[in-house]
Amino acid sequence: MKRKILMIMPFENIYPPRNGGMHRCFHVFHQLSKYFDVTAVTHTRKEDLLSGTASYPAIARASVYSTYDEIAPKDIFSFLPARTGNALKYRFIIKDLNRNTDSSFLKMYPILNKLLSRQQFDYIILENLQLTYYASWIRKYNSKAAIFFNAYNVESLLAQRNVNKTATQQKEADDILRVEKNLYKIVDGIFCCSQVDLDIFTEMNREKIPLGYVLPNGIDTTLLTHSINISPEQLNNILFCGSLDYEPNKTGLLWFYKTVWPLVMQQLPGKVLCVVGRGNRQDYHDMLNDPTVNFIGEVEDVEPWYRKCNIAIAPLLNGSGTRFKILEAMSLGNPVVTTSIGIEGIESVNEIHALIADDAIEFANKIIQLTNHPGKSSLISSNARQLVETKYSWDIIGESLANYLAIAH
Structure with missing residues (x-):
């Protein structure tokens, strides 16, 4: 008999995934559905989540419950004004008078209460x-x-890296840290994107976390085809692709533009920086008015922009996890220039699978080097694709996860 897994996914718009988090969530859901009896509770419409069945047929086997599709049952709290009723109901359920109402949990509660009281899950x-x-x-x-x-x-x-925190934001940061330090008391195990993250959690929890597993981010290599992009026009374009609101992306991109880009332009004055990503543009005023920057913003499909460019940059100075956008670029054929922090969680070798630089001069030199030597650019591109196929294909990651869960508990 297959082991039973309940996935609680409190997100809207999981599929099609539009950011790294939703990409991870959906593909873990898909991979687990191949091997286990999976039940998922989510805020995404069931119809939308299962619209990926043609490409990912295993998800059709899962039982999906969406808060969007469920009608909340009437209870005594329903007869009160909505805000008051929800506040009282939440505190009644969790038996904690001091905690702020969690509307996301309240929406899921009727489904979770029914599932958990009627079924026994292994994970x-x-x-x-x-x-x-x-x-x-x-x-x-x-x-x-x-x-x-x-x-x-x-x-x-x-x-904690938000240096301009208000008192409220500082309290929120302290609350997050307190929870992460006590995970060993709360959960039985943690899936982490990288060994670096797992080591941090292990140290935080004084090596008391019962089960820790590195579940890296992956890529669907069957959908993303590899190409070598070394035409004169492609060599002329550099791509940054990522969420513009995500603080590590914003910090890194602005650092690149202010310190690295001028050095590149001195040596390669015809270069164009293409910026693709959703998010608020107000912090990028100078770039929006710079003729050397093609600030595209949000697009329906990012793949054509990878095809128009040679180099993809990931100038990250902070953050954690595994960068989906780096894996995406590697899969599609764009040689990546990134930092040591950017490449964390990806088992790559500098100058073989990617070029790694941690200061502005070195970063600029890597870009200039790849532009002036298309042969090296092509070699890095091919090596990176091979790395992704052998270690970061979701199918490989999913099989390893299934093997782990078969014996973990």
Whole structure:
């Protein structure tokens, strides 16, 4: 009999995935559906989530419950004004008078309450940190299930690096850190994007986390075809692709533009920096008015922009996890120039699979080197694709995860 897994995915618009987090969430869901009896609870419409069945047929085997499709049952709290009723209902459920109302959990509660009271699961996977608060409530129904937290990042590192925090933001950052330091008391295991992240969580929790597993981000190599982009026009274009609101991306891109880009332009004055990504543009005013920057913004499909460019940059100075956009560029054939932090979690070799530089002069020199030597650019491109196919294909990652879960609990 297949082991039973409950995935709690408190997100809207999981499919088609439009950022690295949703990409990870969907593909873990897909891979687990191949090997286990999976039940998923989500805020994404069931119809939308299962619209990927043609490309990912295994998800049709999963039982999907969407808060969008479910009608919340009437109860005594329904007769009160919505805000008051929700606040009272939430505190009644969790037995905590001091915690702010979690509307996301309230939407999922009727579904979770029914599923957990009627079924026994072997594994329960929590797809964000906030859900770990409800681990003790879950255990009242499924005491024998192993609860795993799927950590997309070390959230406390991102929160603490916001140097302009208000008092409220500082409190939120402290709260995140407190939760992450006590995960060993809350969950049975953690999935981390990289060994670096797992080591951080292990140290935070004084080596008391029962189960830790490196579940790297991956790429669907069957959908992304590799190409060598070394025409004169492609060599002229450099690509940055990523969420413009994500703080590590914003910090890194602005650092690149202010310190690296001028050095590149001195040697290669015809270069064009193409910026693709969704998010607020107000922090990029200078770039928007720079004729050497093609600020494209959000697009429906990023692949054509990878095809128009040779080099892809990931100038990350902070953050954690595995960078999906680097794997995406490697899969499509764009040689990547990034930092040591950017390449964390990807088992690559400098000058073989990617070029790594941690200061402005070195970063600029790597770009100039690839532009002036198309043969090296092609070699890096081919090596990177081979790396992705052998280590970062979702099919390979999924099989390894299934083997782990078959014996972990």
